[in-house]
Amino acid sequence: MKTELAIIGAGPGGYVAALRAAQLGMQVTLVESAHLGGVCLNRGCIPTKAMLETAAVAHYVHRARDFGVVVEGPARVDYEAVVARRQAVVDRLKGGVRGLLRRGKVQIVAGRASFVGPHELMVEPVAADIGAGKSALLQAAETLEAERIIVATGSKPAALPVPGADHPRVIDSDGALALTALPKSLVIIGAGPVGCEWSQIFARLGSSVTLVEMLPSVLPRSDGDVGAELAKVLAGEGVTIHTGVLVTAIAEVDSELEVTLTNPKDGLETKVRGEYVLVAAGRGPLTEGLNLEAAGVATDAHGWVTADEFQRTSAPSVLAIGDVTGQALLAHVASHQGIVAVEKLAGLSPDPVREDRIPAVTYTDPEAASVGLTEAQAREKDPNALVGRFPLLASGRAVAQGTENGLVKVVADSRYGRILGVHIVAPHAGELLAEAVLALELEATLDELAKVIRSHPTLSEAVGEACLAAQGRALHI
Template sequence: MATTDFDIIIIGGGPGGYVAAIRAAQLKLSVCVVESTHLGGICLNWGCIPTKALLRSAEINHLLHNLGEFGFSADNIRFDLDKVVKRSRAISKQLASGVGFLLKKNKVPVFDGRGKLAGTDGDKRRVEVTKDGKAVATLTGKHVILATGARARVLPGLEPDGKLIWSYREAMVPAAMPKRLLVIGSGAIGIEFASFYRNMGAEVTVAEVVDRILPVEDEEIATFARTQFEKQGIRILTGAKIGTPQKLADSVSITIEAKGKSETLEFDRIISAVGIVGNVEDIGLEGTKVEVEKTHVKIDHFCRTGEPGVYAIGDLAGAPWLAHKASHEGVLCVEKIAGMDVHGIDWTNIPGCTYCRPQVASVGWTEAKAKAEGREIRVGRFPFIGNGKAITMGEPDGMVKTVFDAKTGGLLGAHMVGAEVTELIQGYVIARTLESTEQELMHTVFPHPTVSETMHEAVLDAWGQAIHF
């Protein structure tokens, strides 16, 4: 008979849940995972991983159409969309299967079904597991970690229909390349899809309700990115009021008002990318002290909810909605349960990455946030055009921006736009984690020639010492 009593029960097998389970197993805690759909969660199956595979294909398509810059030529360049999509899905399947292997390797049992808090048995929590509406197991555990994730927000009138109006799922498996595409929403998800489809040849329009794109990013970086997107031919409408789409035979007509001008436009497809909502329904929160705010579970810096023995991690627990944040919370949560001396999570040290072209990455406070907090600041900037490696790569369009506390020299924030900045941002994340000042960063030797030298120069510039600009 399968074991049904554990130290920790984890509901959800995404990048928060499965990582928490593996760490618990390493600490010799008995642990299980309850997952109803697919191990790896949205990230591995319908998010981070498959979209990056698509974006890699789009990057190659862009390079193939710009071979002349590097001394090459090619005729009849074309792509097979079916193969592009199949490659993305195969990579996703490979990595999701790997999660199952890792859990098995660490002897973590996985219960196939939906988990729901169902009261207590003495000092233990009870979790009911159902599949297709039928009870399949009753589990008990001292601790329950909720990792049920989130789903796409749906606006009235913009409900995905699988044909003309797409959610992220349909956008990742297109049967044909739309000629005219509207993306509603300019956060990371919307901009990545806009970048993919534009670099694959579609005419792309982005409509954003607020007055700028990439709303969570530093405004200067977002403005720079917008200029680059528009150079690529993406039309961007900010401060937009979006009407109800009118579905035609194989297209959609929609009225958009921006800057006082109203237009009725026709698109082959619409992608709705207007945020996410937490999966808080039907997980047994009723009658508990777990607090929900704007569809997300409220937690403290150790991922504890208001209900003793119940924790929440990942997208369910709110922004930033990032896989690496979920994984970090999972590890921290389990280590706290195990009695280890751990630091509570500082969400300002979680890097944000958007894999458009050019890429955008950031950590910490924006310049506006630092000013709003009343800090006296020093700001440094360095453009990619001053970096030898960026120029040799054919990627001179980019910049790095640093924000320091003028009195202490502490790094308040770092913001980047350009080639491979999602790989570079970790340098600043480490600096913030170690509470480094400008002196440590100035005295760090950066290798030459690398794009990372722009990071050094942006620090130097904050103190008027930039060398190459």
Template structure:
């Protein structure tokens, strides 16, 4: 069978791949996209979107319990876990179907199957109906990543779960152990804890949410503990003994090994890139710890071959992948490319309370030698936060004392994942403290705290 020829082939239809394909089509290229499982990738089907749908259910459940505070009555409050899961799957399905529509609209050829690169510019796809051969001068790798499994802590889907099992639970955990307190671990801990699971989180680093600013981590930890979570820091799960309906975890903490019993364990100890069986080594692609090595423009060093998103390394965020997808398509079309600066990408965690950040932490800014000014503002000083019944939280901003550059912003509290974008835009426009101080923020809004935090860094705070 003759090979089908394209200008661009994208391998993987997650938020990096499908966006690269659409941008390529917009620029007049003939594009094919290869996907072995679901359009939309992990993010839409088994990650960002369904977890947010589930977390929304737990948030509403939590608010129902607070009805009395708002002058409302709600009795016999309960949940139906199957219905919660069903809603999250429906949301994911709706969005995945939407990607199919976008592919059609942009005249992108979708090939469902497993891709291998036989040679430079040649892709072989194993489909239900046999093998399809595709050729293109430019190929974008967007194959994403999967959950890391540590020896002895492997998932079995019954007692020990990955994020995927946690999205379609076979039972409601009564006593839950979450290994790892990054975004994935802490979001599931938050969801199941809110629904009543007795939840313990084990983190090997010295604090929960270890990539966040230390002050924000400490604030979040207090909030989690107040909700009944047990947090074990500088701790490591050495092994799991599995019985019929329980798991005994051997946890090393402070040089001693303790044993604790659980009925469910969620392992969230990071991810590994999907680099296998693609033919990368034969093409001379460099791979470092399961991630493809690229330059700042996502070039692999093999002519016409690019890698974007999770497969190309940290930060492992959907929005980073999408931006890289657009950048690579622009680059292929001969347009000016805008490389992604990792410190300009916001991180958002949808636990309760939410956490969001962009730029350098206070410790990192100091380590880089900046003379800094730091501002803080608490939710308790904000009218809208009090009206919402969300008085717990804080916003922290870090500036370069010499130039007024906004070096970093860190938040914990209600809706901060929406607020962070104000600072992201500010950093992109190279705003200074003066610009932010002279901006009129609407009242009453949570965003006023962003203004106050900036003012505080320069000893001009009004409402504190």
């Protein structure tokens, strides 16, 4: 087989790059070894969002009386139906991706690719879920020659280097999605976005959840106020949280899994228990069997593929996008890197993805969403950085909809009031953040963001008020 552009991996990096490349007139072959849509669509963002929606419905049913709606009789979770709905969502979106690729005339090949040289892949046939016709299913291994090759293979959950971590009920996200019944209890290791989302899903569906984090706070990579606010939310819904502790052992005791937590400061041990242990702590590159050396593609000390701002690797014909590069492991970053990579190949002048303009969302309810610098990061560069906070308690919309927690925090430079970061804990914070990302992109100032007219009553008024607060002229606090 021969092609102009070969892309390895049909996740949000690979399939979007393929669509954009096809739009720009390139002949594209997309090689996928598992599922169209990758981890995001099949085992990450989308199925967890579908489950979070069920969790939200369960939560509203339980809280219905607070709103004047009386549910006579108990409510229960039909876990089989939850799983079926989740799969229906995934299947529908996967069908959508397949349709888009077909319309873009992208050739999809079900196969596992490895480099033979900088322009050549060996593709082994596998029974991947690409839904394509026979033409795309290989009878035997074939070579695929390509002018350019994009590596978009993604990442995988990192294993926990702890005794007992090989117990079959120590699972990762994939294992959580494979459950056919609601666990009675779980210990979730890692309080990043994934750990927080799973905590809320299982807690709201009725499991007893313990959330464990090695670093000192929930969402340790976010602004401190955001982590503290989300911790309050999760604790309020019954999640038991342990931060600043190392997991040092897992063992089966009385048919439960007992997890030993060790405080690194004083060596004191705590034991927590669950039917399952869900590990959501770190990810590693998916490069096994790719034979990157054959193409001269360099990786860093941790195995991530090294890529420059236009996603070029050390091999001139090979690019890398998405998780496999180790840069911000987020679906939307992978997609944008894919677009940047192929636009650059096509001779356009795309702006590289700027790390300080990448939004990140934890899809709990309320959501936690951030873009740009945290207060601490801003103060390192500019000790007088302006910071404004607005608690949702003071928002008319939040009160009307019964939201008790949440805040908006805006960080700006002290000289011009230029927006450096925005951090939000609120219902739909991920949507509220879009305005902030545009503000960073257009280098807007506190003044500009404060004078925009926001609809009343909306939560977005809180963004304007936080900007006013940063200037010492808040109106509603």
